Every structure is written in C-alpha cells, then in structure tokens.
Amino acid sequence: MKTDIPRQDIPPADTPQRLLVIDDHPLFRKAILQLVEMTGDFEVVGEASSGREGLELAQALQPDMILLDLNMKEMNGIEVLKVIKSWGLDSRVVMLTVSDAAADLVAALRAGADGYLLKEMEPEDLFAKLKDAAAGQVTLTQRLTRLLAYSLREDSKPKDPEQAGLTEQECRILDQIALGKSNKLIARELNISDGTVKVHVKHLLRKLNLRSRVEAAVWAVEKKR
Amino acid sequence: MKTDIPRQDIPPADTPQRLLVIDDHPLFRKAILQLVEMTGDFEVVGEASSGREGLELAQALQPDMILLDLNMKEMNGIEVLKVIKSWGLDSRVVMLTVSDAAADLVAALRAGADGYLLKEMEPEDLFAKLKDAAAGQVTLTQRLTRLLAYSLREDSKPKDPEQAGLTEQECRILDQIALGKSNKLIARELNISDGTVKVHVKHLLRKLNLRSRVEAAVWAVEKKR
DNA sequence: ACCCAGCTACCTATTAATGGGTATTCGCGG
DNA sequence: CCGCGAATACCCATTAATAGGTAGCTGGGT
Structure with missing residues (x-):
C-alpha cells in the first residue's frame, strides 16, 4: 500500500495546470472544458474518450492533472488509474464519476486516486475541489468522507476466512x-x-x-x- | 474438485440389479428385456417409452441402473439424464444409443452418465458392459474412448474468449x-x-x-x- | 445443570438466473 | 438485393439463489 503523505509541496500554480480529461461522454468532456478554462487556472491539453486512449495521452502529455471517469466501457476507470499510477508519473489523478458506491470510492483510493468527485456536484464546488487537487490535496466531498469512514469502520473488504470467523x-x-x-x-x-x-x-x-x-x-x- | 474413484464398492450383485429401461422403441425395450433377464443378474423393474415417463418411474422405483436412450421424441436423453442426476439418486445411468457423435458422448459424460453404449454392439458385448456398469464402472467401448480422447483434445474445456468465438x-x-x-x-x-x-x-x-x-x-x- | 455456538432442517417469500422463443436493426459480404 | 451474424429487447416458463424465520440436537465451557 502506498504511504504517501498529501503533497503540499506544489505551489498554487502561477502557470495553468495542464489537464487531461478521460471520459467517454463527449458532452461531459465539453462541459468540463468550459468550466475549467474560464479562469486561467487550468489548460486542457488533451481529451480521451476511452481508457486506452487516455493511457496513451497520459504517457505522451504527462499532464499535471488527470480527470478520470470511473464508469467507462471497455476499460474500467480503476484499471486506468492503476496503470497510470504504476508508471510513477507525478500526475495527480482525480476520479470524476456518478457512482457514490463505497466500494468504488475505496477501490479508487486504494489504487492511488488523488481525488474522488461526483459529477452531480455543483460546478462551483467541483471547480473549487479541482483547485484543491491542483494544490496537491486529496479531495473528497464531506459526504464521501463520511461514506469512506463508514466503509472502513464496517470493514468493507473481506478478510481471511478464519479472520472473518468462518466456521x-x-x-x-x-x-x-x-x-x-x-x-x-x-x-x-x-x-x-x-x-x-x-x-x-x-x-x-x-x-x-x-x-x-x-x-x-x-x-x-x-x-x- | 471431487476426486471420486470409480465406484468399485458395489459388489457383483448377489441380488439382481433393479433395472429401468427408457426408450421410445417398444421393440428395443423388449430386446433388452430378453437379453438382460436371461441370467439372474438383472431384473427389469420398469419400462418407459418417453423421457417424462422415465423420470416418473426413476423417481418412483429408484432403480439400481437406468438404460437411457439418447434419441427420443419430446425429451432429449441428455435432458433426462441431467434431471435424474440433479436428484442425487445413486442410480447408475447408462446411455444406450445409435449415435456415435462425439458431441453426444461428451455431453452425456459431462451430464454424469455412468456409461455410454451403442445399440449396434453385439448383444454379448453389450451385456458384458452392462455388468461392468452394474459393478460401478464407467463403461465405454474402445472406439468411444478414442473418440472421447480426441474430443477432449479438440475442445471440451473452455478455451480463450476469442478462441471460443466470444463476441x-x-x-x-x-x-x-x-x-x-x-x-x-x-x-x-x-x-x-x-x-x-x-x-x-x-x-x-x-x-x-x-x-x-x-x-x-x-x-x-x-x-x- | 445451563447456556451458547455450530450444524442441521425446514418454512415462506422474493428476486436472480437460466433456457427457450420471436423480432428488429445494423453492417458486411456474396 | 439478400442472407447472416451480432446486438438489442422483449416474451414465456422454470429453477436457483437470497433473506428472513423457527427449531432440534450436540459438544464445550461456566
């Protein structure tokens, strides 16, 4: 398991954050693009409509931040995340998804996600969280934090048969x-x-x-x- | 995985084997009856002319052995076999058929057949094989064994997704x-x-x-x- | 002697899964 | 143009699985 402490070494960015958006919904990519490039804080340097394409672009572009949809056809967002993290880039990866399932959240964090945000968030909140992530913080909404805490407390992932008290x-x-x-x-x-x-x-x-x-x-x- | 050895725990039967014959050809049933009851090794306790009737009798009679025709109208012999095996009776089921198609043989064995014999066999051979089956052995003719080996080499156990022609x-x-x-x-x-x-x-x-x-x-x- | 955990078995009810069918649409090759 | 396979979406019927309950029986601890 990764034991990184939150990166606070990244300054509030005097140059815009180079952003890669990986999502199989064109409309959503466009929405993100508009939202994010309003201010000078972000510059979308690439868009990908699939996990495979996203991986290629991530390697080619080495962006500062990657927005990654969890639910994509063909290649799951978690898989993409794992591959990216296995490369050791220092791109920060923020999962952006409709799923508020505890399992997905936990899986994403275990795989090294630097943030986990919901598409249903208000644009302003979303943008604020993205800036937090750009500043090197791990970003979760209040509700997701609660979900996570519960999930960890309840011990979500199965233990060993004996450890779980199986007869x-x-x-x-x-x-x-x-x-x-x-x-x-x-x-x-x-x-x-x-x-x-x-x-x-x-x-x-x-x-x-x-x-x-x-x-x-x-x-x-x-x-x- | 089950590591059953062939049932050899069944003695050569001091009492006659209680036999159920399921075949939609009356003439063939009669032939079997005559062949099988010549010695004291078998006692035909029931005859069925269809799969459905066979299932009823199998449940009612709980015979030691069931001779099952593969090619029957209405209900396929394999289906009958599956149903019988799903009951968990310890009746031995021997398929008796004209078909030497590898697919049928494999299907029968996968469904739990205890034997697979061809109607075209010589009566003496047939009878000998039945006694083997009664003794708890899985019975196949030499030729069928070869067929089976070939069939297993060619396919049977699942191949790779593409190899299996998955879309x-x-x-x-x-x-x-x-x-x-x-x-x-x-x-x-x-x-x-x-x-x-x-x-x-x-x-x-x-x-x-x-x-x-x-x-x-x-x-x-x-x-x- | 009593309690408790584990195993067994059964009950009811609901949902999931399987297996068969038909039918429509789409693209591809003869 | 037609046929064909793939994918989609239904129909139907049957079985498998899930989820809850009660309850007897056993073997070990307290």
Missing part, C-alpha cells in the same frame, strides 16, 4: 462455491440437505460482506492467488 | 461476471437492458461449455492467472 463448514462450502458448484451439488458433496447449504451460504456471505455467491467465488479464487 | 460484447460481459456483478449491474455498466445481458450470458455459457455464471466467474478469474 469449518462454511469454509468447506466457500471452497465448493469457488469451484463453481450449485447449492444442490454442494449438498450432495457434503452429504447435507441443500436447504442447509443455503443457510451456510447466507451466513458466509454476511460474514464476508459479500452480496452474492458469484462475488464469493471471485473473491475466493483471487484470494488463493 | 466483443460477450467478452465484456464475461469480464463483468468475473468481477462478481449481477445481470442488473452489468446492464447498468454497459448501458443495455438486463434482458440483453441475460441473452449474452446464455450465449457465452453455451460457447464456453459452462453451466452457470459462477463457473464462468471462476474460470475467468483463474484464467487471468
């Missing part, structure tokens, strides 16, 4: 789910009724903070590397 | 499944209706030879290492 049987059933099996097949495998399997699945989903057996399967498969 | 959209949806998402979430993500997502899921499951989104998720996650 032996629940572990066995999780293993079976990670093999792609249905409740009926698991029941047969473990010599219990499928009703009982359902109970265990319900319990382990709750313990692991997951919402479906598919999530459980994905998590279990990825966990075991 | 772009199907690939995107598979990716989403591999993130643990539901059809509704995927629909929102890709800006299509959830009905459409279902169609794509159905198609990609078929193309990849998988039986549920959970299997698809597991496979996709493991594939990408």
Whole structure:
C-alpha cells in the first residue's frame, strides 16, 4: 500500500495546470472544458474518450492533472488509474464519476486516486475541489468522507476466512462455491440437505460482506492467488 | 474438485440389479428385456417409452441402473439424464444409443452418465458392459474412448474468449461476471437492458461449455492467472 | 445443570438466473 | 438485393439463489 503523505509541496500554480480529461461522454468532456478554462487556472491539453486512449495521452502529455471517469466501457476507470499510477508519473489523478458506491470510492483510493468527485456536484464546488487537487490535496466531498469512514469502520473488504470467523463448514462450502458448484451439488458433496447449504451460504456471505455467491467465488479464487 | 474413484464398492450383485429401461422403441425395450433377464443378474423393474415417463418411474422405483436412450421424441436423453442426476439418486445411468457423435458422448459424460453404449454392439458385448456398469464402472467401448480422447483434445474445456468465438460484447460481459456483478449491474455498466445481458450470458455459457455464471466467474478469474 | 455456538432442517417469500422463443436493426459480404 | 451474424429487447416458463424465520440436537465451557 502506498504511504504517501498529501503533497503540499506544489505551489498554487502561477502557470495553468495542464489537464487531461478521460471520459467517454463527449458532452461531459465539453462541459468540463468550459468550466475549467474560464479562469486561467487550468489548460486542457488533451481529451480521451476511452481508457486506452487516455493511457496513451497520459504517457505522451504527462499532464499535471488527470480527470478520470470511473464508469467507462471497455476499460474500467480503476484499471486506468492503476496503470497510470504504476508508471510513477507525478500526475495527480482525480476520479470524476456518478457512482457514490463505497466500494468504488475505496477501490479508487486504494489504487492511488488523488481525488474522488461526483459529477452531480455543483460546478462551483467541483471547480473549487479541482483547485484543491491542483494544490496537491486529496479531495473528497464531506459526504464521501463520511461514506469512506463508514466503509472502513464496517470493514468493507473481506478478510481471511478464519479472520472473518468462518466456521469449518462454511469454509468447506466457500471452497465448493469457488469451484463453481450449485447449492444442490454442494449438498450432495457434503452429504447435507441443500436447504442447509443455503443457510451456510447466507451466513458466509454476511460474514464476508459479500452480496452474492458469484462475488464469493471471485473473491475466493483471487484470494488463493 | 471431487476426486471420486470409480465406484468399485458395489459388489457383483448377489441380488439382481433393479433395472429401468427408457426408450421410445417398444421393440428395443423388449430386446433388452430378453437379453438382460436371461441370467439372474438383472431384473427389469420398469419400462418407459418417453423421457417424462422415465423420470416418473426413476423417481418412483429408484432403480439400481437406468438404460437411457439418447434419441427420443419430446425429451432429449441428455435432458433426462441431467434431471435424474440433479436428484442425487445413486442410480447408475447408462446411455444406450445409435449415435456415435462425439458431441453426444461428451455431453452425456459431462451430464454424469455412468456409461455410454451403442445399440449396434453385439448383444454379448453389450451385456458384458452392462455388468461392468452394474459393478460401478464407467463403461465405454474402445472406439468411444478414442473418440472421447480426441474430443477432449479438440475442445471440451473452455478455451480463450476469442478462441471460443466470444463476441466483443460477450467478452465484456464475461469480464463483468468475473468481477462478481449481477445481470442488473452489468446492464447498468454497459448501458443495455438486463434482458440483453441475460441473452449474452446464455450465449457465452453455451460457447464456453459452462453451466452457470459462477463457473464462468471462476474460470475467468483463474484464467487471468 | 445451563447456556451458547455450530450444524442441521425446514418454512415462506422474493428476486436472480437460466433456457427457450420471436423480432428488429445494423453492417458486411456474396 | 439478400442472407447472416451480432446486438438489442422483449416474451414465456422454470429453477436457483437470497433473506428472513423457527427449531432440534450436540459438544464445550461456566
């Protein structure tokens, strides 16, 4: 995990911030462009309509700041963020999205986002936050901060099976789910009724903070590397 | 993964094997009956002339072995086999068919068939194979075994998305499944209706030879290492 | 002796997922 | 121009899965 402290070494910018906008909605890019270039604080040096294109431009332009849409077809914003951060540029990346899902927020911050703003924000607020980000601060709205705190407190991301307090049987059933099996097949495998399997699945989903057996399967498969 | 060894725990039957014959050809049923009841090894406890009737009898009689014709009107033998296997009976099911198509053989074995024999076999061979099956062995003829090996080499287990002929959209949806998402979430993500997502899921499951989104998720996650 | 956690099984209700079908639109190649 | 595959969006029916409840039974601690 990255342990960077917030960058406060960046002065309030006497030269305009060179900005790259990555979003698959042309209209939104235009709106940002107009909003942001009103004052002399920002200069949009590039626009990309996809993650792939965005990555190319980011590398070519080395902008001071990147506005990145989370929800894009083909390539997820988080993936783009990870790639950019893996390059070690010192572009600041601000996620700009419609999603206020705690999971998305947490994922973005874990991946190294320097800000996470919602498209539904008032333009003035949005612009103010962008300037904060330009000044090197990590920017979140009040509401998102609350969401984040809650999410961290509730422990959003699953822990290890034992760490999560899974019982032996629940572990066995999780293993079976990670093999792609249905409740009926698991029941047969473990010599219990499928009703009982359902109970265990319900319990382990709750313990692991997951919402479906598919999530459980994905998590279990990825966990075991 | 289950590591069952072939059932050899079933003794060569001191009592006759209770047999159910499901085939829509009356003549063939009669032939089987005569062939099989000559010795004391088998007792035909039921005959069915359709899949539906076969299912009823299978449930009612819980026979030791079921001879199942693959090519039947109305209800395909594979379907019948799947239903029977989904019940978790421990009846052994031997497919008995004229089809030596690799696809049928593979489908039958994937669906849990305990044997796959051809009607064109010599009666003595057929009878011998049935006794093998009764003893808990999975029975295939030499030729079918070769066919199977070839078939497995050629396809059977899922290939790469492109290799399997997945379309772009199907690939995107598979990716989403591999993130643990539901059809509704995927629909929102890709800006299509959830009905459409279902169609794509159905198609990609078929193309990849998988039986549920959970299997698809597991496979996709493991594939990408 | 009692309580509690875990496992088992069943109940009801609702939603998600699967599998089949039809149909429309679009672009591509014969 | 026609056919075809892909994508879209519905229809239908059935099964699987989720979510809540009750409840018996067991084995270990207190």
